[in-house]
Amino acid sequence: MGIRVAVVGASGYAGGELLRLVAGHPEFELVTATAHSQAGHRLHTVHPQLIGLDLVLAETDPAALADADLVFLALPHGESAALAAQLPPKTRVVDLGADHRLADPYAWANYYGGTHAGQWTYGLSELPGQRERVAAATRVANPGCYATAIILALAPLIAAGAAQPADVVVVAASGVSGAGRAAKAHLLAGEVMGDLSPYRVGAHQHVPEIKQATGATSLSFTPVLAPMPRGILATVTAVPARGVDPQAVLAEAYADAPFVHVLPEGRWPHTAATLGSNSCHLQATVDVDAGRLIVVSGLDNLGRGAAGQAVQNANIMVGLPETTGLSAWGVTP
Numbered sequence: 001m002g003i004r005v006a007v008v009g010a011s012g013y014a015g016g017e018l019l020r021l022v023a024g025h026p027e028f029e030l031v032t033a034t035a036h037s038q039a040g041h042r043l044h045t046v047h048p049q050l051i052g053l054d055l056v057l058a059e060t061d062p063a064a065l066a067d068a069d070l071v072f073l074a075l076p077h078g079e080s081a082a083l084a085a086q087l088p089p090k091t092r093v094v095d096l097g098a099d100h101r102l103a104d105p106y107a108w109a110n111y112y113g114g115t116h117a118g119q120w121t122y123g124l125s126e127l128p129g130q131r132e133r134v135a136a137a138t139r140v141a142n143p144g145c146y147a148t149a150i151i152l153a154l155a156p157l158i159a160a161g162a163a164q165p166a167d168v169v170v171v172a173a174s175g176v177s178g179a180g181r182a183a184k185a186h187l188l189a190g191e192v193m194g195d196l197s198p199y200r201v202g203a204h205q206h207v208p209e210i211k212q213a214t215g216a217t218s219l220s221f222t223p224v225l226a227p228m229p230r231g232i233l234a235t236v237t238a239v240p241a242r243g244v245d246p247q248a249v250l251a252e253a254y255a256d257a258p259f260v261h262v263l264p265e266g267r268w269p270h271t272a273a274t275l276g277s278n279s280c281h282l283q284a285t286v287d288v289d290a291g292r293l294i295v296v297s298g299l300d301n302l303g304r305g306a307a308g309q310a311v312q313n314a315n316i317m318v319g320l321p322e323t324t325g326l327s328a329w330g331v332t333p
Helices: 013-023 080-084 105-111 130-136 145-159 207-214 246-253 303-317
Strands: 003-008 028-035 070-073 092-095 139-141 168-174 219-225 232-238 260-262 280-286 293-299
Touching: 003 013, 013 028, 013 303, 070 080, 070 303, 080 092, 092 303, 105 207, 130 303, 145 168, 145 207, 145 219, 145 232, 145 246, 145 280, 145 293, 145 303, 207 219, 246 260, 246 280, 246 293, 293 303
Parallel strands: 003 028, 003 070, 070 092, 092 139, 168 219, 260 280
Antiparallel strands: 168 232, 232 293, 280 293
16 A cells, blocks of 8 residues: 545646656555546546546545545645645645745735635755755645746855845746636637737736745746647846856756756757656856846746646655656657
8 A cells, every 4th residue: 555645626737747647656546536517527538648547536525535645735726725724634735726835924915815824834845955844744835837947047046146136037938738727718729829928917926936935035027828738938037146157056056956957058948848747947147248147947837837846745745755756857749
């Protein structure tokens, strides 16, 4: 018998990716998967890629999770906290939603609205000291997808004193799966294909999370919807604080990180290279005209940006090597 796992919100894109990873994990045993509107449906009718995984989606109810040692919550923002509060304290929980990422109640109210549910251990294990905190926790908040790409690019530069914390500028493109699986007119193929469109300009909800994790004091973030199913490519620029090689800073910071790859000089991240993996690819330079530091970060928003990172955190929580059941290599073309 392995570690008994439940996936809540299994009908969504992140939930489906979680199911795929958990089903192939050598130490995890998938005991239940729950949904709301899709409850009662056989799993393969909702996720045809998981044919052969013989499950019926259950109603999302604490009683359905009673036998699980580990619960993944893949619910819309604002819906995790109430369910998590009903789970036994000994049950390990990884929340893929935003409910427990922020320390500041004002930031939660300003960007998400409603009551702040309190902060859990932040599950970005590559941050200094964070792997040990995740290992000691029973409740872990999985970082956001954009936030992961940007924090991994920026945090070491600010921590090393190489970048100033003020005047950070980010433009990042994401595939449509980052918006979830619910039917929305602006996500129809006829609206998205052949088009790039910015959204939530100047007010994206990941801004306070990024500032909290990196020490940035001001951040201008423009997200862009890209005509692809999955992937994130973020361009992060900052004012240098002293004359250092940003690529060398990143290489030193992630020398022992199995899922963060600082690419050789001259090679730049591609979203396709990270598809299906738990890796983040980074490259850095200095703008020859403006003198700003530039870091480009690429990852799979459903992999390292969601389900893969959640499994990485779960591995650490239960004492397994963090790489267990995860791949650092993408699938292409």
